[in-house]
Amino acid sequence: MPPAANRSRAVSIELNAVLVALIDDAPQVLTLEDGMLLPSGPFEGDHPTLQTGLRAWVERHTHHPLGYVEQLYTFADRSRAGAASGLRIVSISYLGLTRERAEAGRREPGWQNWYRYFPWEDWRGGTPTVLARQVLPRLRRWIEAAADTAARRERRQRVEINFAEPTWNEDLVLQRYELLYEAGLVAEAGRRKGPADVLPGASMHYDHRRILATGIARLRAKIKYRPVVFELMPPDFTLGQLQRAVEALAGRPLHKQNFRRLIEQQGLVEETGGVSAETGGRPAKLFRFRREILLERAAAGSKLPLSRSA
Amino acid sequence: MPPAANRSRAVSIELNAVLVALIDDAPQVLTLEDGMLLPSGPFEGDHPTLQTGLRAWVERHTHHPLGYVEQLYTFADRSRAGAASGLRIVSISYLGLTRERAEAGRREPGWQNWYRYFPWEDWRGGTPTVLARQVLPRLRRWIEAAADTAARRERRQRVEINFAEPTWNEDLVLQRYELLYEAGLVAEAGRRKGPADVLPGASMHYDHRRILATGIARLRAKIKYRPVVFELMPPDFTLGQLQRAVEALAGRPLHKQNFRRLIEQQGLVEETGGVSAETGGRPAKLFRFRREILLERAAAGSKLPLSRSA
DNA sequence: TCAAAAGTGTTATCCTTACACCCATGT
DNA sequence: ACATGGGTGTAAGGATAACACTTTTGA
Numbered sequence: 001m002p003p004a005a006n007r008s009r010a011v012s013i014e015l016n017a018v019l020v021a022l023i024d025d026a027p028q029v030l031t032l033e034d035g036m037l038l039p040s041g042p043f044e045g046d047h048p049t050l051q052t053g054l055r056a057w058v059e060r061h062t063h064h065p066l067g068y069v070e071q072l073y074t075f076a077d078r079s080r081a082g083a084a085s086g087l088r089i090v091s092i093s094y095l096g097l098t099r100e101r102a103e104a105g106r107r108e109p110g111w112q113n114w115y116r117y118f119p120w121e122d123w124r125g126g127t128p129t130v131l132a133r134q135v136l137p138r139l140r141r142w143i144e145a146a147a148d149t150a151a152r153r154e155r156r157q158r159v160e161i162n163f164a165e166p167t168w169n170e171d172l173v174l175q176r177y178e179l180l181y182e183a184g185l186v187a188e189a190g191r192r193k194g195p196a197d198v199l200p201g202a203s204m205h206y207d208h209r210r211i212l213a214t215g216i217a218r219l220r221a222k223i224k225y226r227p228v229v230f231e232l233m234p235p236d237f238t239l240g241q242l243q244r245a246v247e248a249l250a251g252r253p254l255h256k257q258n259f260r261r262l263i264e265q266q267g268l269v270e271e272t273g274g275v276s277a278e279t280g281g282r283p284a285k286l287f288r289f290r291r292e293i294l295l296e297r298a299a300a301g302s303k304l305p306l307s308r309s310a
Numbered sequence: 311m312p313p314a315a316n317r318s319r320a321v322s323i324e325l326n327a328v329l330v331a332l333i334d335d336a337p338q339v340l341t342l343e344d345g346m347l348l349p350s351g352p353f354e355g356d357h358p359t360l361q362t363g364l365r366a367w368v369e370r371h372t373h374h375p376l377g378y379v380e381q382l383y384t385f386a387d388r389s390r391a392g393a394a395s396g397l398r399i400v401s402i403s404y405l406g407l408t409r410e411r412a413e414a415g416r417r418e419p420g421w422q423n424w425y426r427y428f429p430w431e432d433w434r435g436g437t438p439t440v441l442a443r444q445v446l447p448r449l450r451r452w453i454e455a456a457a458d459t460a461a462r463r464e465r466r467q468r469v470e471i472n473f474a475e476p477t478w479n480e481d482l483v484l485q486r487y488e489l490l491y492e493a494g495l496v497a498e499a500g501r502r503k504g505p506a507d508v509l510p511g512a513s514m515h516y517d518h519r520r521i522l523a524t525g526i527a528r529l530r531a532k533i534k535y536r537p538v539v540f541e542l543m544p545p546d547f548t549l550g551q552l553q554r555a556v557e558a559l560a561g562r563p564l565h566k567q568n569f570r571r572l573i574e575q576q577g578l579v580e581e582t583g584g585v586s587a588e589t590g591g592r593p594a595k596l597f598r599f600r601r602e603i604l605l606e607r608a609a610a611g612s613k614l615p616l617s618r619s620a
Numbered sequence: 621t622c623a624a625a626a627g628t629g630t631t632a633t634c635c636t637t638a639c640a641c642c643c644a645t646g647t
Numbered sequence: 648a649c650a651t652g653g654g655t656g657t658a659a660g661g662a663t664a665a666c667a668c669t670t671t672t673g674a
Contacts, residue, residue: 050387
């Protein structure tokens with residue numbers, strides 16, 4: 001038995017980081033333990049704020065300079081520590097963006113394509129096959145398995161909102177994961193309810209996949225009204241590269257012409273004068289992000305053209 | 311010297327709540343200690359999640375049923391506990407919405423109009439006088455007091471973005487408060503830098519006013535894309551009441567006709583059949599929120615007509 | 621010469637904004 | 648009668664979505 005009195009049980013603070021980089025036009029996230037864990041550890045030391053503590057900790061453990069950082073969420077679920085243990089773990093998670101556009105081929109260990117964990121979230125090549133072949137059929141079975149008609153109707157509506165093709169909303173990454181969890185279709189749920197009929201897609205330890213889903217959802221929402229994509233880009237880039245970057249994050253193809261116009265007319269970028277010597281086709285002008293925009297306009301967005309065509 | 315080892319110093323968790331209600335068309339927030347504190351206390355007991363812990367705690371201490379709840383932010387600044395004390399306080403703050411539309415006159419103690427703390431945020435009656443008379447002049451002095459031209463230019467731009475009339479953005483409540491803090495124009499800043507030239511607007515203990523600003527900013531942003539206003543409304547209401555509610559939260563007047571059309575065409579409300587016997591003029595139809603909308607559409611917004619006229 | 625990617629121009633449509641006006645009630 | 652708030656219609660402007668087409672390189 002822990003000696004702590006009722007009102008002051010032992011507490012420890014854990015930091016979790018969703019570190020994102022773009023490598024070879026793929027959205028990658030830094031992991032440990034063969035992709036099973038997000039970087040995480042105790043909050044220690046003497047930092048004035050959490051944010052600085054996280055920065056120092058990430059840079060010390062991963063040797064990555066950290067660009068943009070934002071807090072995601074704080075969990076203190078009892079389930080995270082063993083149920084009856086007197087210890088309460090508070091886990092504070094962060095989203096961090098870093099520049100890591102390495103050359104093709106050079107693959108540092110630890111970076112994982114995030115669609116490995118959420119294959120149904122990648123619509124860049126059209127409707128993902130895993131959705132039609134696996135996710136939807138099993139969700140339909142889950143709907144049918146409901147206790148009564150009312151429950152069935154509710155399940156049907158929730159599936160409709162989150163997974164229906166015509167109205168697919170790429171921001172609902174977390175909601176979709178949580179629904180799949182509830183339906184017992186991800187490995188993490190099986191730990192409680194017994195072995196389940198599990199979907200393709202790598203799992204993680206603890207609730208790290210949920211934290212990852214939170215990070216992806218936040219980032220997808222954010223790129224629509226804040227120019228954060230540029231934190232993931234090299235200093236100079238072509239509009240094509242930029243488009244592929246946004247597509248990689250949003251998980252869907254964008255309309256080329258409208259994308260270009262939108263970016264340019266918003267004054268987000270300026271030409272460097274150079275052109276790129278790239279993989280084929282006409283050489284592209286190089287651009288750089290106009291950092292001044294952050295001081296010029298309050299809501300410097302980087303609106304996406306919401307059309308679906310490629 | 312605290313006996314704790316370097317890597318495991320004492321930590322305690324504190325919950326803070328920004329509890330919002332609409333009373334007499336004014337946005338009110340629940341406070342303690344004569345308006346100087348937000349409800350807050352240690353996280354204790356045996357709740358499975360933070361959210362349930364907060365709910366129980368709020369309901370036990372304030373006797374208020376809590377509707378919508380959302381996490382705001384987690385701070386662990388060293389400054390919150392005495393600097394050199396071995397104790398680290400992690401404060402997790404929440405936004406909670408509750409129905410408290412009491413009759414005019416009946417004023418429970420503890421509820422404070424939030425514009426008491428941020429008088430420059432209320433544009434319902436046109437540009438707030440405190441802005442032109444006090445805030446802007448002192449910010450201008452702050453700009454001039456910068457060390458060199460570069461710093462001066464940067465300050466000017468930041469003031470421009472956050473406080474300029476023509477582009478006033480009601481969502482920037484937190485940014486504005488933090489800028490005023492930095493400029494030494496709020497009492498809270500004075501605690502460190504010595505007595506300051508303080509603006510009108512009530513202050514709070516610790517960083518509670520900053521937490522309140524975070525809550526207001528979050529709520530103002532949220533009402534634009536989620537139908538959370540209804541959490542603050544009585545079951546039946548007129549469109550006029552609803553408009554005044556949104557105006558109270560957003561802190562600015564809205565265009566009547568467009569507001570009505572927007573609300574109705576989005577299918578957010580339905581007529582109850584009844585009419586109200588109110589303060590004068592033609593009796594108004596009563597409406598109720600269509601809860602089903604939450605299941606029908608993923609992004610059930612309650613878009614505001616972004617025009618300024620009354 | 622052809623594939624591949626870059627880059628330009630133009631049109632239809634819808635949503636937002638704004639203005640003008642009528643309706644029903646209490647005093 | 649008139650003040651007050653409720654309620655409706657419609658036109659102008661701007662942003663988005665969609666389409667068609669030209670340019671410049673490497674193989």
